[in-house]
Amino acid sequence: MTLIGGDVADQSEGVAATATPALRLRGVCARFGAAVNRPVLDRVSFDVCPGEFLCIVGPSGCGKTTLLRLLAGLMKPSAGTLEFEGSAIRGPSRARAIVFQDYANALLPWRTVEGNIALALEGAGVSREGRAERVCGLVKKMGLETAARQYPQQLSGGMQQRVQIARCLAQQPRVMLMDEPFGALDAITRQILQDELLALAAEQGVTVVFITHDLEEAIYLGDRVIVLAANPGRIAETIDVRLPRPRNQLTTREAPQFLAHRHRLFGLLQGH
Amino acid sequence: MTYLRAAMLPLLFAVGVIALWWLVAWFRLVSPVFLPSPERTFDELAVRFADGSIWLPLSATLERMIVGWLLASLAGVALGAAIGLSPLARDFLSPTLEFLRPLPASAMIPVAILFFGLSEGMAIFVIAFGSVWPVLMSSIFGFGHVRIRLREVAILLGMTKTRFLIKIATPSALPDILAGMRSGLAISLILAVVTEMQASLPGLGRDIFLAQRSFRSTELYAGIVMLGLIGVLINQGLHRAETWLLRWRPQRQ
Numbered sequence: 001m002t003l004i005g006g007d008v009a010d011q012s013e014g015v016a017a018t019a020t021p022a023l024r025l026r027g028v029c030a031r032f033g034a035a036v037n038r039p040v041l042d043r044v045s046f047d048v049c050p051g052e053f054l055c056i057v058g059p060s061g062c063g064k065t066t067l068l069r070l071l072a073g074l075m076k077p078s079a080g081t082l083e084f085e086g087s088a089i090r091g092p093s094r095a096r097a098i099v100f101q102d103y104a105n106a107l108l109p110w111r112t113v114e115g116n117i118a119l120a121l122e123g124a125g126v127s128r129e130g131r132a133e134r135v136c137g138l139v140k141k142m143g144l145e146t147a148a149r150q151y152p153q154q155l156s157g158g159m160q161q162r163v164q165i166a167r168c169l170a171q172q173p174r175v176m177l178m179d180e181p182f183g184a185l186d187a188i189t190r191q192i193l194q195d196e197l198l199a200l201a202a203e204q205g206v207t208v209v210f211i212t213h214d215l216e217e218a219i220y221l222g223d224r225v226i227v228l229a230a231n232p233g234r235i236a237e238t239i240d241v242r243l244p245r246p247r248n249q250l251t252t253r254e255a256p257q258f259l260a261h262r263h264r265l266f267g268l269l270q271g272h
Numbered sequence: 273m274t275y276l277r278a279a280m281l282p283l284l285f286a287v288g289v290i291a292l293w294w295l296v297a298w299f300r301l302v303s304p305v306f307l308p309s310p311e312r313t314f315d316e317l318a319v320r321f322a323d324g325s326i327w328l329p330l331s332a333t334l335e336r337m338i339v340g341w342l343l344a345s346l347a348g349v350a351l352g353a354a355i356g357l358s359p360l361a362r363d364f365l366s367p368t369l370e371f372l373r374p375l376p377a378s379a380m381i382p383v384a385i386l387f388f389g390l391s392e393g394m395a396i397f398v399i400a401f402g403s404v405w406p407v408l409m410s411s412i413f414g415f416g417h418v419r420i421r422l423r424e425v426a427i428l429l430g431m432t433k434t435r436f437l438i439k440i441a442t443p444s445a446l447p448d449i450l451a452g453m454r455s456g457l458a459i460s461l462i463l464a465v466v467t468e469m470q471a472s473l474p475g476l477g478r479d480i481f482l483a484q485r486s487f488r489s490t491e492l493y494a495g496i497v498m499l500g501l502i503g504v505l506i507n508q509g510l511h512r513a514e515t516w517l518l519r520w521r522p523q524r525q
Contacts, residue, residue, distance in 0.1 A: 074424060092428045105421040110443045110520045119425075123435055151520045171429070 020086040021047040022175055022207040023071060028080035030066050030233075040066050042232035043080065050174075053201055053208045055222035057215050059269060063233025064211045068177050071209060072098050084175070094124070097168035101180040103160040107152040113163050114139065114148050120170035138166040141200075158189035162196075169200070175207045183213070191249050194221060198247060215265040219258055220247060227268050237268050308490045316494040330498065333475035336392065337457075337464035340399025344460065345453050348404045352411020352449070357418075357441060369408070377402025377463055381470050395467035402463045403456035410452030414445025447521070450514045457510060461503055 030041040041063040048054050058064050069075045070082055073092040082089040084096065097120075100106040107116050114135050121131045139148050142162045152160050161181060168176060182190040198221060201208050212218050218225045222241050229236040239261060243252055252258055290310050296302055297309035320326040351369075354361040380401050381394075388394035418441050426436045442449075468477030476495050483491035 072428065074427065092430065094428075094430055098424075098428055100421060100424075102421065105419050106425055108422065108440070108443070110446070110518075119439070120429060122439070123429075123431065153520075153522050 019050070021083075022050045022052070022085060023048040023209070024081075024083040024086075025071075026081045028067075028070060028077045028082060030063065030070060030075065031078045039078070039232045041070075041077075042234045044233070044235055045080075046226060046235065046238070048175075048207055048209060050207055051205050053198075053210065053221060053223045055210045055212060055218035055225045056228060057212055057218045057225060057265065057269070058228030058233070058236075059230050060213065061233075062228040062230035064213075064228060065179055066233070067228075068098065068179050068209065068211055071175075072096055072177050074098075094171050095173055096175045096177060097171045097173035099161075099164055099168050099176065099178040099181045101183050103157065103164045103181075103184075104152065106164055107160060107167075109152055112149050112151055113144055113155070116152065116163050117166045117170050120167045124171075134170060138170055141169070142166040142196075156189075157185050158193060161185065161193065165197070165200075169204070173206060175209065176201070178208065178210045180212055181210075182217070190217075195247075195249065197221070198245075202245070215269060216253070216262060219243070219261045219265065220249075220252060225261070225265065227265060237264075239264065304489070305487055306489060308493060312490050313493040313497060316490040317497060320494065326498070329474055329476045329479050330502075332473070333464050333468065333477065334502070336395050336467070336473075336475065337399060337460045340396045340464070341403050341453075341457050341460035343396065344400040344402075344404040344456055345407050345449075347400070348407025348452065348456070349411050349449055352408050353415045353437065353441065353445075356412045356415025356445070357437075373405055377459070378466055378470075381467060385471065390471040390473070392473065394471060395464065395473055398467050399460045399463040403459040406455035406459070407449065407452040410448040410455075411445060414448030415441055417448075418444045447518055450510075450517065454507070454510050454514070457506060458503065461499065461506075465499065 024047050026045050028041055028044045029039050031039045044063075044067065056064055056067065066075065070077055071084075071089070073089045073096065084093070108119065111119065117135045117138050118131055121134060126134065139145055142165060144159065144162055144166065147155055147159055147163075152163065155163070165181070182193050185193065194217065197208075200206075210218070210221055215225075219239075219241055225239045225241060226235055227237040227239070228234065241261060243255060243257055293307075294310050297304065297307055317326075351365065355365055355369075356362075377398055381398050384394040384397045384401075388397060422440050422444060423436075426440050431439070464475065465477035465480070467473060468475040469481045472478055476498055480492055480495035480499075483489070483495060
């Protein structure tokens with residue numbers, strides 16, 4: 001992961017020419033119904049390299065969630081193209097998993113933690129034993145051992161979000177699309193989950209597109225941060241985060257570079 | 273202490289009603305020909321249990337009611353799923369169902385007799401017709417209100433329609449389906465009794481009717497008490513089944 005750091009983004013044109021990007025957007029526009037003259041997204045283009053951790057920040061109404069839904073294949077753009085590993089995105093794929101912010105709505109309340117994780121494996125050609133084994137592995141990996149037989153409503157928010165992440169990992173996605181996954185959690189839980197996510201992403205080598213409205217979170221997690229502006233949603237700035245990995249909640253956040261990025265992003269989000 | 277109170281409270285009111293009934297009978301405020309005392313009524317019921325003569329009508333009524341109710345539940349859930357999940361099915365079926373729904377089930381008895389004769393089939397048709405509506409209405413609601421997120425999860429996981437129906441839509445609608453089935457069961461008991469009276473089919477309803485015709489009022493009241501007991505017991509059973517099936521729900525305080 002450290003290798004990818006910032007260099008890749010510098011040479012994004014060159015890299016794109018030689019290796020296939022995990023995701024590629026070109027001139028993507030999105031409009032909703034009657035608001036034809038006011039697009040939600042206006043000509044958005046960027047690439048995401050395999051294994052990259054890309055964060056997208058922006059004010060509310062800048063089309064962050066729309067962008068993620070387009071990448072998942074839940075929506076079609078009104079103009080422009082979206083590609084996943086070199087081929088056009090035509091619909092959802094198990095290779096691209098979404099983690100929603102509202103974990104409570106995204107989990108099946110009538111299934112236990114184990115059952116919720118297993119959902120992603122059912123109908124995927126995994127045998128019953130293979131399923132149980134993988135669920136068990138993910139329960140351990142996400143620290144859900146004590147909660148395995150409990151129902152989602154019996155768990156804290158942080159634990160529920162862990163279950164959703166485990167379900168996404170069970171899909172064995174190559175891209176994880178995360179829509180403000182820690183936005184509803186308390187500060188401490190959020191920091192713990194940030195570090196767990198970074199470790200997981202590095203270990204699995206999965207590409208992550210992470211949406212947040214918290215610019216410090218974006219800098220802390222990302223290899224690169226894309227700042228969106230609103231009305232219409234468009235890329236205002238792309239920032240390479242060259243902070244060393246593994247990152248640390250204290251030292252990384254106190255590094256001069258972190259603070260410099262923070263100043264820059266803060267200014268951008270204020271509209272300068 | 274609180275447990276004891278919770279168990280005693282409902283009994284207290286029942287005992288009060290029986291006491292009132294007993295007083296009315298004791299002071300002969302109503303002639304015993306029309307209102308026998310509670311102890312004579314309960315004696316009658318005990319005797320009929322002891323000599324086994326209650327089993328035939330009791331089982332006939334129960335069977336009719338349960339078969340009709342199960343058919344209604346099946347049809348209600350199937351139609352409800354179709355209407356709740358597919359706008360096409362809704363547009364296709366709803367107007368006709370809206371026409372049929374307000375028809376009193378008892379008005380269907382003559383029609384059913386024309387088609388089925390004075391038979392068991394007639395009774396089951398009428399019971400099913402009457403008790404399908406609450407199941408249907410609550411199923412439409414339940415299947416129509418599957419959370420959008422869960423629909424998206426199904427789409428993202430590439431679930432087929434059948435898998436979505438089994439793994440997501442049905443469990444999600446289950447609380448509503450069960451509530452509808454509970455209302456349907458009460459209606460099925462009423463209609464079981466009504467059809468027996470109308471078509472003279474063996475059962476508690478007919479026994480009550482005949483007892484009234486021949487002024488055997490203890491038998492009449494014993495039959496009514498029996499019907500009440502059926503209602504209480506079946507509702508209890510369903511309530512337990514519901515608690516178990518919906519055990520994932522947070523406990524209500």
